[in-house]
Amino acid sequence: MSEAIEKTTLIGKSITKPDAPDKSNGRTRYINDMVLPRMLIGKIKRSDRAHAKVLSIDTSKAAAVPGIQAIVTADDTPMVGVGVTKDNPPLKKDIVLSMRDELVAVAGETEEAVDKALALIEIEYEDLPAIFDPAEALEEGAHQMHDDKPGNLSLGYQTVHGDIKQAEKDSDHVLDEVYDVHYVTHVCMGPGCVIADFDTHGKLTMYTQTQYPYNYKMDLAPSLGMHPGDIRVIQPPVGGAFGSKLDVYPFEPIAVFLAKKTRRPVKVIFSREEEFSASPTRQPARFHIRAGVKNDGTLTFRDVDALLNNGSHTSWGATTPFVMMRTFTGHFRVPDVEFRSRAAYTNMPYAGSFRGYGNVQATYVTATVMDKLAEAVNMDPISFRLMNAQKAGEITPQNSKLEECLLGECIETVAEKTNFLEQYNAFKAEQDSPGRYKKGIGIATSFHNAGGAKIHKSDGCGTVIMLDDYARATVITGASEIGQGIDAVLTQIVAEELGIPTENITLVNNDSAIGPWDVGVHASRTTFIAGNSAKRAARKARDQILDAAAQRSNVAADDLDLRGGSVVQNDNGVPVMKIDSLLRKMHFAGEDAELVITHDYYEPPSEPEGDNHVGDISAAYSHGAYVAEVTVDTWTGVVKLNKMTAVQDVGRVVNKLGIEGQMEGGIAFGIGYGLTEEMIIEGGEIKNPNFRDYKVMTAPEAPELEFHFIENDDPDGPFGAKGIAELPTIIPAPAIANAVYNAIGIRFNNPPLTPEKVARAIVDKQAAKVAAE
């Protein structure tokens, strides 16, 4: 023990995600690759009608196909629904409500045999009137989809603050517009997959892609007629989730029905077409917004009506107004605000949770409305936003406490870094001059919960840390890894606390029989919540180690630190002893023997919503301001995104590489939402269920990206960090739309801004101009 060990920090450094090398070189064994002994393949026969009575189902020919081991229909099941309002029985009986509705499931020895059997199932239907538009579904006399849902009304939300009527009278300008936002889907690279396996005691193991393993058991069990405690959830690596695995979907209990009937493991895996047609979508919506402003630029009110197409059944999509309303009421200082939403059952696909969760839709509206209001009062987009931006300590009408609000700093920074106003004015002046290519620049901002969201009874996460005789740490966390990078973040946090190298830490988070409870991967919460839990558990281990070191040295615990695998003197870094040797001494101390095993359950200091949806639901909030620079080809209508500059309030960067990757991936989603991605649905049927015609962004059109992280420690965050996973998906689309307006003077209230839509609008505008002359 000689040389002093300097105090260094891992926080803010770039570390490689532990799963990255295997994913890059093809070693990762995804759930889709798994094969269990005697495993059967299960597949689902779905409705090919949008709305029909099922008169008969004949499976006799299918059953005769060699290799077929089981066929199940609704009659073989408890007929208990899954999904947010439990209105979705895994297999449907008598009536189908959408093209994706599950009618028959088949298990067989090979995929080929099951395909043959599916083709031989004969179903007789009697068509019923189908409704695809939510407004039509709410009309009096419209066909009722669910007996217990009068008027086809699914979920509704309302929050009311202040006096809209008075505020409208006090306004100098009132904007009144309708927006229609569209269907997109997650396009996970790993399509939907589950394996159900019973043991001889009747206990069930589910190998699943779920991103909420603990409540998953609770949600799944009733549909099976089982006790949640008899279900074990194993989470093999997944090829993306992004919110699409935050609910139980019919294919999961269906795999269980087949496994139960055959007494063999059954794997159900989606084709790419099913991944498009039978996975949840992002929630589409029609917004009617009225927003007011005074001539001096002060915002006066916002009044929003949202009509949601619920689709045939209910998953998380119908609850997205919960998040939408926070943005409508709380993004920028607006004294009087109202938000109302209704979700109406139709014979369309249904929406689930999807990264950004309602805020993608709400921000498309608010960020373009802010641009329009600025123009109405002859202010530039930056000054107008700055004068209405909240400052630290302000509280939104729904009681989001913006204690560390950095919205103004984000706007100022992005404006300065992009030379925004100079470019904006130059492009605006060029709008009507000749020339095929027009450039534009646009800004959008938003805010989102960054310290979890208390929508369940607990928003907590548990951690167990064990150190072995070699100072290797096993970190057992409730937080799932679905690609978002939590394994790296927790590794860094624990390594930081314990002064051991990151490679000496093993993360365990794939088995509900081992890991402590966590509410799931959603709401940008894992870094904040699981990070705090891991930090606190690590702190307990650290304290235990330092106490033991103090007992075995003549230095007080307070004067010791853990660095580079050693216990050192805090002031000068001089090593006192090696941590691993100390751990062995503690372990083999006879009657005083102790192991370092600590645990923690962290519940964030947030509150559930009360009446009128008021409540500080998150322990922290984050703001972002993004600027898009585009070139519009006015002939073809193609919008090229040249650059996206993102200024993001992050509290504190934990894993720099991780946060940059998360920003890049999120922005790619946002660009797709704004420019190219759209599910084309006609008569309830998805017409482009493939990568050829559903246009996700590819590498060549990835724009130049520039990130600026504003670091200002959040007092409640682990090492000051906030969760920002969703904002990069939320903000890009309206920034692009505002940039396109700057380029060509045309607004689009209906993303995506596809070449055809843009070209048509340009041609129409030119025609109108000619007509006017």
Place this chain on the structure above:
Amino acid sequence: MMIEYENYVAATSVAEATKTLAEGNATVVAGGTDLMVQTAASGRGANTTLLNIRRISDLRGVALDGGRVTIGALTTITDLLTDGVVADAASILADTANRFASNQIRNMATVGGNICNASPAGDMIIPLLVLDADVELSAWRDGAVTTRAVALNEFFTGPGKCVKTEDELLTSISFNRPAEGFVGQFGKTGPRPALEISMVSVGVGGIVDNGGLTNARVVYGAVAPTPIRAAKTEAALEGLSLNEASIQSVLDVADSEVNPISDVRASDWYRRHLVRVMTQEVLQNVANG
């Protein structure tokens, strides 16, 4: 839906391949970039034999002989991008190859496969029509390989359909080396610069003469059941001095000659609009040298 082939033949010569085709019920695979996807999606190619022709080394490569350029059917799109003869004699092929799908697909996909797939939106077909190419079809008949040449312009009969009979194999494509002063331009569009099936594609070629084109060729993809030569547009263009007004008159003719449909990728309105603006772009490029 998986297809269960009963036989797999990996031919190493045209004779072997055409013999296999003569036995019937064979699906040809070359690059596999279309077949693999079609098989998975629609069960296309539900024949009992899978005939791999990729090992017939004679069918790959570009040659210039006596003023005629011959491209083997197995020449990949990447080959066209890098081939010296193509660059020198028919750079429109390299320009098109540069817009074709993605690097990975270009490395596998073959010119012959792109033609035989007979998509109205097939990219390589457009410049080959501009170049007045012929295709060579080979078959095993009466104990020997026999060949016939078919003008590419007469090869296609509908979406996914062509005059090639079941026992024939497309073995090469050839065209006369364009004369001095030839220019050829290819254009396609879609929301993405790569991995994009053309909403509309356009090819224009001719000998630059006096600010216009002689021996003009105008070709459109994805505006009709097959890629088409636009004869009236060609006639309107022939010898026309290109300027803003005259280009507009050509566009009116082109508009009258195409008959696009509306589908999931684009409306007929947008396809017509693209025919105009893309033709305008190409003609302006010609006019501007």
